[in-house]
Amino acid sequence: MATFAFDFEELEVAEAKAKAAFAAAARAEEDTGSCCEDDDVPPASAEGGEEEEATTTTATATRATTEETEEATPCTLGGASGGWTLELRHPTAKGLQFAPPSSRSRLSRARAWFEIRRFFDAEPQKHYGATDGEEWKIYYAKELILKTTCEKLHSEGFVVIDAVLAPSSFRELVRQLLSDASILPEQRAAIECHVPGGATSTELLSSEKAAGWVGSHCPSQSSQHEEACRSSVQDWPLQAALPSSDQAGHDRALCASCVLSLAHDRSSASALQPASKQQFFRLLKTYVHVVAANSMSKLDLRQEEKIPVQFCFGDMSALLEAARRNQRPAxxxxxxxxxxxxxxxxxxxxxxxxxxxxxxxxxxxxxxxxxxxxxxxxxxxxxxxxxxxxxxxxxxxxxxxxxxxxxxxxxxxxxxxxxxxxxxxxxxxxxxxxxxxxxxxxxxxxxxxxxxxxxxxxxxxxxxxxxxxxxxxxxxx
Missing domain, CATH: 1.20.5 (Single alpha-helices involved in coiled-coils or other helix-helix interfaces)
Known part of the structure; x- marks a missing residue:
């Protein structure tokens, strides 16, 4: 009977070379203090001034009247038997508007990935003591998403995480976004339009059971962790949540480039932009956890029953240029x-x-x-x-x-x-x-x-x- 042979030593050598190359690129990028592609960053106009630095906290995505652009998929991750797919690709340009970064807003790939990795590593890893095998599957799905995110951020300078969610997973995403204490009133209004059945956000939060993060399905632990996250951001003043000229250009570029779009193929589509770097991390964490859990779903639904969502951030000039290159008949x-x-x-x-x-x-x-x-x-x-x-x-x-x-x-x-x-x-x-x-x-x-x-x-x-x-x-x- 034929057998498959896999050389683990060759894999370790290749991984070590990749890590060394990435570390060298990160050191060179930090030493020069440049962004991903300096030539792609448009300069700030004299009339724009501080208005271009201010980040739009919410935006409503309208249905595009032009032809739908083809979605190139550099990487595709297959889900479970439910048929869910998670693709890192160019954004679906359907009415989303990105604020052009100013000359002082520069995004460092190495720093962005280091902060994201550190934020996720700080989570309590409860899956080690879990007896349910699904906990480990969801944890590995989350790690696979983060690994692919790192690769795309390092190679292209931007990341677009597309996913199609089951209605239950989309409802859980909306619930977790509404339960986040860092969500501003304008952002909450954009999220509440996705509450199913005409219910209010309060009814959704009271009726749904807290699902927690990956590796923690215990309600008490989940509620304690969520309460700790709430207390860490409740004392933030509203003025401090908005990007200011005193903040680093990297933080401003990170917030200005990030967009979380919900149900962008429907008339009730909406999009959120983080108002601070802390909120960016929390939105990314919520999104990755829900998508990882959805990728292990065993539900068998039709394509029209699934709800598309998208999370993108990075060098918007390179991202939009890639989207323009793909503007051709589908x-x-x-x-x-x-x-x-x-x-x-x-x-x-x-x-x-x-x-x-x-x-x-x-x-x-x-x-x-x-x-x-x-x-x-x-x-x-x-x-x-x-x-x-x-x-x-x-x-x-x-x-x-x-x-x-x-x-x-x-x-x-x-x-x-x-x-x-x-x-x-x-x-x-x-x-x-x-x-x-x-x-x-x-x-x-x-x-x-x-x-x-x-x-x-x-x-x-x-x-x-x-x-x-x-x-x-x-x-x-």
Whole structure:
């Protein structure tokens, strides 16, 4: 049976090189004090002044009237059987407006990631004592999101985390946002439009049970942790929550670049921008925890039942430039190709492990070739649209090509076993013949022994008769 080999030493070496390269880039960036791409930051206008530095705390996303832009997906994370996907990609430019940062607002990639990682590491890791396996799955899902966030922030300078949530997960996201004490009144009004059933935020908070963070499903611990978070921000004055000219440009750029959009494909779409760096961390934490828990959901819902959400931050100039590069007619083939490759990958695994009702690898190859034969290449075609299908085709072909070798090995093993059986059979026959000869010899010996016993009995009787004759002769004399 074929087995997979994985070189862990090679993985450790590659990871060490990546960490060293990232550390060197971080030190160089901190030494120079530059942002992600200085050339991409637009200068502040003379008329804008302090108005451009002020961050808009809330914004309402309107439905776009222009053509929907294609969403390039550099990285896709698959969820559980519920079919949820979490993609780090370019933003959905549907009415969202980003305030251009001033010349003093510079965002450092290394510093942003260091602060995010430190904020999440400060959480109480309750999953270590959890007996439920789902706790560990959700924890690893959260770590995977953070790892991908680090990679995209380091490579592109911005991060866009897209997710489609189940209605229950979206309701939990709204509930946790409303329960956050750092939410301003204007932000609360934008969140309350997503409260289901026309209920108020108070009714939602009183009816829903606190779910807590990843690794802590105990209500008492969750309430204590949430109360501690509330007390840490209740004493903040409203004026201090807004970015001021005395704050570091990094903090201002971080808040100005961040947008949390809720249900941006619906008429009730809304978007939030953090008013402070602390609120940015809390919004990111709430979002990541809910998305991680949703990725482990086993619900089977239709696509139209899912609610899209998005969290983006980073170098907005690079992000918007990437979005402008993708402003072209929507190609449904990219999405279909990804879905098709995902389905073919599942079929391939099922066929490899010989699950019930698993199709043959030749059927998978035929399906991929049929799908690729109907694909029309044009000037908008991207390489990553076809690569998943080609990869599935390569895997299936490799398995099929490996089958003759497996059949030859099985045939050779069968021949060896057959030879051993024939040898054992010949040995058994030879020993059977020897046993038959011994049995016949034993019968002959038994017959001779019987004749010997008969002769002995006859001699004994004759001896007794001669003894009687001798006694008779003596008496006669």
């Amino acid at each position: 190609l449904p083939f990219a999405k279909k190709a990804r879905e098709r490759a995902r389905d073919l990958h599942v079929l391939l695994l099922a066929s490899y492990f010989r699950c019930v009702d698993a199709p043959d690898e030749w059927q998978i190859i035929d399906q991929v070739l049929t799908y690729l034969s109907n694909f029309e290449i044009d000037q908008h075609t991207q390489v990553d649209e076809v690569l998943p299908l080609l990869d599935a085709l390569r895997r299936a072909t490799a398995i099929v090509q490996g089958r003759p070798q497996m059949v030859a090995l099985a045939e050779q093993e069968r021949r060896e076993l057959s030879s051993q059986v024939q040898s054992a059979l010949q040995d058994w026959r030879s020993k059977s013949q020897d046993l038959e000869g011994l049995r016949r010899e034993n019968e002959t010996l038994e017959a001779e022994a019987q004749r010997g016993r008969s002769a002995l009995d006859e001699a004994t009787r004759r001896q007794a008769w001669l003894q009687q004759e001798l006694e008779s002769s003596r008496r006669a004399v």
